[in-house]
Amino acid sequence: MQYALSLFMGLFASIIGIMPPGLLNMTAVKINRNEGNTRAFVFAIGAAIVLAAQSFLAVVFAKFLDKHPEIIVMLREAGLVIFSGLTIYFLFVAKSSRPKKKIVKFKSKRSRFFWGMLLSSLNFLTIPFYVFLSLTLASYQIFSFETPYVIAFVAGILFGTMTGLYFFVTFFERMEHRTTFIIRNMNYIIGSVTGIISLITLLNLVRYYW
Numbered sequence: 042m043q044y045a046l047s048l049f050m051g052l053f054a055s056i057i058g059i060m061p062p063g064l065l066n067m068t069a070v071k072i073n074r075n076e077g078n079t080r081a082f083v084f085a086i087g088a089a090i091v092l093a094a095q096s097f098l099a100v101v102f103a104k105f106l107d108k109h110p111e112i113i114v115m116l117r118e119a120g121l122v123i124f125s126g127l128t129i130y131f132l133f134v135a136k137s138s139r140p141k142k143k144i145v146k147f148k149s150k151r152s153r154f155f156w157g158m159l160l161s162s163l164n165f166l167t168i169p170f171y172v173f174l175s176l177t178l179a180s181y182q183i184f185s186f187e188t189p190y191v192i193a194f195v196a197g198i199l200f201g202t203m204t205g206l207y208f209f210v211t212f213f214e215r216m217e218h219r220t221t222f223i224i225r226n227m228n229y230i231i232g233s234v235t236g237i238i239s240l241i242t243l244l245n246l247v248r249y250y251w
Contacts, residue, residue: 043190044189044190044193046183046184047184047190047193047194048196048197049197050178050183050184051193051194051195051196051197051198051201052198052200052204053197054174054197054198054201055092055096055197055199055200055201055202055205056205057205058170058205059205059206059209060208060209064163064164065088065157065160065206066205066209068160069081069084069085069206069209070210070213072084072153076153078210080153081153081206081210082203083152083153083154083157084154084157084206085157085202085203085206085207085210086154086157086203087154087155087156087157087161088161089198089202089203090158090161090199091157091158092161092164092167092198092202093195093196093198095168095171096171096194096195096198097191097195098168099167099169099170099171099172099175100171100175100186100191100194100195101191102168103171103175103179103186104186106176107176107179114246121239121243121246124235124236125235125239127232127235128232128235131229131232131235132229132232132236175194
């Protein structure tokens with residue numbers, strides 16, 4: 042049961058993470074339109090493999106942090122500064138995003154598999170996201186850092202990423218008019234999320250020191 046739960050958590054988290062409009066899924070849409078479903082799926086496989094590898098490294102790092110709570114406190118302090126700065130930037134400095142007709146300038150003629158791996162490796166938020174997620178799940182006894190559960194979790198992320206990309210590409214035409222508002226106000230949405238994270242981090246630090 043615990044293995045299935047770990048698999049489901051990885052599957053669910055990766056699908057949620059890949060669904061907002063971003064470089065990977067919008068590039069997959071571009072490939073699908075210009076070159077067909079097969080190459081888009083190959084691209085998705087390459088991207089998913091790298092994301093799975095990053096998530097594995099994240100869980101290994103989270104396991105280390107779980108045994109050293111003092112480091113977690115230091116990271117929370119640094120995170121409070123970073124997320125507070127991001128909140129100010131996205132809410133008050135950055136200009137609102139405007140949807141563009143051209144999704145991605147796609148000129149590479151190389152294998153779509155390796156192109157997916159390359160773009161996926163440029164995503165620097167994957168590791169901190171899964172570090173935070175695995176630590177949170179472990180704190181509620183939903184996830185274990187033992188090797189079999191880690192493998193199940195990473196496998197869920199692998200299949201979840203491919204499923205999420207496939208879903209996004211397949212239903213993009215129906216979703217396009219609905220995502221316009223989200224894309225236009227993406228800075229405010231991100232700023233709100235980072236603001237909430239900053240508040241939660243601050244409350245955790247207050248509890249720790251008091």
